[in-house]
């Protein structure tokens with residue numbers, strides 16, 4: 088979106104202060120409760136930056152901390168009676184700070200890694216070498232886009248997903264020129280790099296238009312569906328862009344009688360009770376929260392819900408580069424979630440976002456919580472193995 | 475500019491962590507909707523506090539006020555910063571006193587039905603505790619900002635809302651206040667009793683004084699038993715005139731908890747707000763809708779709900795009459811509370827800033843004049859080609875008019891001022907007030923003389939000088955007119 092348009096959105100904020108001032112806003116500083124740390128303040132900061140001839144605000148350390156500690160979870164937008172798109176305003180603010188070279192060191196590394204290696208981690212080889220063979224499958228008109236997290240950090244997600252595709256008889260391929268979706272670049276203020284870093288991948292799609300692209304990462308799906316549309320004018324008019332749960336929901340019976348294996352699964356691999364975590368980008372951002380639940384209901388998996396769910400669910404704390412720039416803040420938010428899991432008596436968090444899973448897993452491990460975290464596709468694939 | 479040595483003293487009082495002079499933080503505390511818009515065409519509206527401090531207790535507040543008197547600092551108390559009159563704006567710079575740390579509920583007494591709280595407690599949080607105490611209680615002031623405003627801000631504004639027709643305003647629930655006056659003197663006003671005529675009622679004087687006389691550090695508030703049930707009757711009408719007439723008929727039948735009217739545009743805004751909730755609820759778009767909320771025991775509320783439904787049904791200009799309970803009842807009041815802000819949902823982002831016309835937001839007139847006010851208001855706005863909405867707490871003659879003026883240059887500010895003047899004159903000529911519930915702050919101060927008489931405003935100024943002789947507390951508000959509030963020549 089153009090700056091002028093975004094300024095119009097800033098003016099829609101009527102400063103009513105209805106936006107969250109508690110764990111609903113991971114960036115809020117509950118200890119000191121400064122105005123600048125919740126959405127109304129962050130919107131004000133961006134307003135100040137847009138009216139800042141002497142760059143006082145653009146060069147401010149506090150502006151940097153406040154804007155870059157926003158996970159882009161969108162909870163404020165959901166609550167806002169005026170429907171203000173706060174995350175987009177904050178992305179604009181970050182962009183202005185990046186222009187002034189005032190942004191977290193950790194993000195400099197991410198940008199360099201994506202530029203040099205096509206992924207934010209700077210990895211040169213995927214963790215698991217078995218799945219890239221699919222690049223050779225030129226006949227498939229369905230694409231699976233696993234995203235960097237599943238390729239380099241939690242390869243099980245990609246491998247289990249491939250197993251599900253196989254069982255469903257889906258002829259699938261991955262992109263030859265697959266690179267980071269670069270959603271993280273947009274969310275950390277580096278919009279200007281988007282075109283160059285995604286162009287060869289997008290050209291491959293444009294040259295051979297697929298029927299559908301299926302994603303396991305809600306962040307990548309959001310990049311394709313929303314960020315490319317607004318920033319690159321790429322609309323994918325003839326291609327369906329689907330989260331795996333959307334793709335699967337009508338086909339679940341094809342995976343076999345999974346419900347007959349639920350008890351066995353709960354006795355062996357997975358420790359119940361299970362609780363479902365709605366990833367922000369998936370549930371609030373894309374409105375996909377009924378599909379995963381329909382899948383769970385179809386296989387008759389008993390699961391609990393958090394106190395706040397679906398569009399109103401709380402963030403895991405890791406999005407938009409917060410995990411890398413402000414790990415303590417991200418951890419604090421995750422711990423609040425884990426405490427809620429404990430309070431609700433659950434032992435396994437089930438979700439459908441590699442980022443949420445990775446964040447939960449690392450905080451669980453560091454703080455020795457007796458809680459497991461598992462991706463929906465892993466669970467389904469485990470059930471298939473039991474058939 | 476505040477000297478470093480004074481800053482150091484303030485730091486010693488509140489602690490390093492709780493003082494900020496960072497321009498980014500100061501900016502966040504230094505504008506409201508109106509000043510933000512005006513700042514694009516006139517630099518004078520780029521208001522900036524010098525410091526923000528967050529005291530933790532009454533002693534700290536006293537030390538700050540003492541220092542302010544010694545060093546001629548201006549002090550601007552602030553709750554959640556949700557006022558619409560610019561009450562919390564640091565128009566002369568100075569130190570913003572943010573009460574967000576003084577947010578403790580000190581006592582809930584169910585023998586005498588009162589709560590003692592610090593000023594930074596959110597009305598919502600106190601409400602939650604009261605609901606879950608014993609048989610369930612509430613303080614039925616219900617301003618539209620109930621989810622976010624603080625008790626201190628409510629008392630200082632004497633806030634009220636949709637239930638004022640039956641339950642009155644915040645003032646009716648304040649039993650006593652611990653305050654620190656502008657002089658630095660600690661004074662307790664009122665007793666722990668509901669009825670007292672012992673002496674002049676300084677407690678009532680203090681409630682609604684917008685932080686200009688003293689600072690509240692603790693409040694005792696009466697609470698009432700929570701009613702057994704709530705029900706809402708919703709009806710749509712062909713015209714505002716009929717809606718106003720029928721509201722009067724309801725008032726003759728019963729004093730309900732609320733009688734609200736919203737116009738066509740507000741209904742669209744409410745629909746947009748409701749669209750994000752599940753299960754879905756869609757309102758009909760009509761010229762006007764009336765919401766009547768009843769509370770009390772099951773049988774009485776049901777009986778009256780049916781009587782009101784019949785009253786609506788008998789009117790040929792009414793349609794789609796419904797009795798709402800449970801989730802639908804909850805949703806419609808959520809949407810009503812958010813109705814003002816939700817108008818922005820249905821508005822496309824603008825190319826130029828536009829300012830809310832601040833002094834027309836909150837008129838009240840005698841009931842018999844409500845329709846005249848709305849009609850004549852409409853005529854004036856239409857002659858300026860401006861979009862506007864009308865909604866209000868019909869029950870008590872309080873109408874909120876919302877309209878904005880696009881600002882391309884300084885000249886537009888003056889045009890807005892001229893129009894505002896015309897509209898305020900209309901309301902006052904009908905025997906009305908410029909502020910029914912939101913308070914005066916800076917934006918309505920210029921009209922206080924017209925509403926009350928200059929001599930009355932002068933008396934108020936004299937009272938202020940007793941409580942705050944050095945004029946350190948929230949200067950430029952209510953009884954003194956700041957140049958920023960004068961838009962027209």
Ligand SMILES: Cc1cc2nc3c(=O)[nH]c(=O)nc-3n(C[C@H](O)[C@H](O)[C@H](O)COP(=O)(O)OP(=O)(O)OC[C@H]3O[C@@H](n4cnc5c(N)ncnc54)[C@H](O)[C@@H]3O)c2cc1C
Pocket residue numbers: 102103104550551552553554555556557558561562573593616617618619622623624625626627628629630631632633634635636683684685686688689690691811812814815911912948
């Ligand atoms: C969407 C919306 C709807 C609203 N609806 C209503 C409504 O229906 N009725 C209504 O009356 N108002 C309404 N308001 C206005 C406002 O929210 C209320 O008046 C509210 O009570 C103000 O509380 P606050 O905590 O935000 O106070 P602030 O706005 O921060 O301050 C209000 C005043 O209180 C003073 N103050 C704050 N704390 C203290 C203290 N401890 N000691 C002394 N002075 C203090 C401040 O100096 C200021 O003058 C609405 C606002 C919004 C945004």
Ligand code: SF4
Pocket residue numbers: 099100101102103104105106126127130163166167168169170171173815
């Ligand atoms: S972002 Fe929305 S909820 Fe927050 S202050 Fe602005 S308008 Fe109100």
Ligand code: SF4
Pocket residue numbers: 107111112113114115125126129156157158159160161162163164173174
């Ligand atoms: S997007 Fe999330 S973290 Fe960012 S301001 Fe809104 S609620 Fe807070």
